[in-house]
Amino acid sequence: MGQQHPPIGRAAALLGQARRVVIFTGAGMSAESGVPTFRDALTGLWRQFDAQTLATPEAFRADPALVWGWYEWRRHLVSRAEPHAGHRAVSAIQSRVPHAVLVTQNVDDLHERAGAVDPLHLHGSLFAPRCSACARPASVPDDGTTEAGPTGGRVPPPGCVRCSAPVRPGVVWFGEELPRAALAAAVEAVSSCDLLVTVGTSGLVYPAAELPHAAARLGATVIQVNPEETPVDAVAEVNLRGPAARVLPALVEATWGDTGRR
Numbered sequence: 001m002g003q004q005h006p007p008i009g010r011a012a013a014l015l016g017q018a019r020r021v022v023i024f025t026g027a028g029m030s031a032e033s034g035v036p037t038f039r040d041a042l043t044g045l046w047r048q049f050d051a052q053t054l055a056t057p058e059a060f061r062a063d064p065a066l067v068w069g070w071y072e073w074r075r076h077l078v079s080r081a082e083p084h085a086g087h088r089a090v091s092a093i094q095s096r097v098p099h100a101v102l103v104t105q106n107v108d109d110l111h112e113r114a115g116a117v118d119p120l121h122l123h124g125s126l127f128a129p130r131c132s133a134c135a136r137p138a139s140v141p142d143d144g145t146t147e148a149g150p151t152g153g154r155v156p157p158p159g160c161v162r163c164s165a166p167v168r169p170g171v172v173w174f175g176e177e178l179p180r181a182a183l184a185a186a187v188e189a190v191s192s193c194d195l196l197v198t199v200g201t202s203g204l205v206y207p208a209a210e211l212p213h214a215a216a217r218l219g220a221t222v223i224q225v226n227p228e229e230t231p232v233d234a235v236a237e238v239n240l241r242g243p244a245a246r247v248l249p250a251l252v253e254a255t256w257g258d259t260g261r262r
Ligand code: BJW
Pocket: 025, 026, 027, 028, 029, 031, 032, 037, 038, 039, 040, 055, 105, 106, 107, 123, 171, 172, 173, 174, 175, 176, 177, 178, 199, 200, 201, 202, 203, 204, 205, 206, 207, 225, 226, 227, 228, 230, 242, 243, 244, 245
């Protein structure tokens, strides 16, 4: 369709009219906070590994210290990171739109730290370890004790206090089921939204990647924020090609006349 307005103006008009919004975020949302995207996560001493292979139950069973060390390294990285203006813009949208549900694939806590309301974490959290055998929640190790060191980043996981099996990260690995309540709430929000804003996801990992397509199929409008093309381009009414920390505050400002900072 011919766009009379620049894309940001068209997106602002859609957001300003929307009554039920879903904001759907992926790893690109946190990139400008210094958290590498999933496909860029293997830097430094992790360069020799493959993320898609490490993020599996098979990898954890084969080498628990390797996989636990990788997640501890990432947990420390996230603990030192700060939310950026894009995270705050997401919270501003939640405070302006009567029904705005945040669905994230991210395992960090940057949305929470920027004031987001009840984010639905489809792929779990770096901060919710549990027993790999009996699923008992385990405490997050004390900060500073498991910094990846000269051992090449390997850190043996603690044992469960109930059954002594290895504690595992509370994230969803390939081949594992997504948390049912979060997925059901996300599907429900997508089914009843009139606008879905997708931010910083490659749209490659299912079933989460289905959500923008489901929204479009059910008649909602889709806005995408991503510097790169993705499979979501096909269903997005507006593509805002740029980084989340710049585009989202600009979108909030174009919609409501300020950046949402109070
Ligand atoms: C910026 C930016 C900036 C950069 N601003 N943007 C159907 C078809 C094919 C395969 C499957 C299918 N259904 C299921 C599968 C298998 C599999 C799958 O999808 N595989 C694909 C690889 C093909 N899915 C699963 O296995 C899922 N489970 C499942 O289906 O279970 C079935 C089952 C049912 C019942 C019982 C038992 C089983 C589970 C998927 C779990 C995914 N987990 C991970 C790891 C989490 C822990 C960890 O982080 O280590 O989640 S994988 C990884 O991908 C992570 C992410 O959340 C997820 C999505 O990645 P995301 O967020 O899109 O990041 P990137 O890096 O891919 O992209 C970043 C984007 O940001 C890029 O587009 C950049 O351009 C952009 N960007 N800078 C804005 N500044």
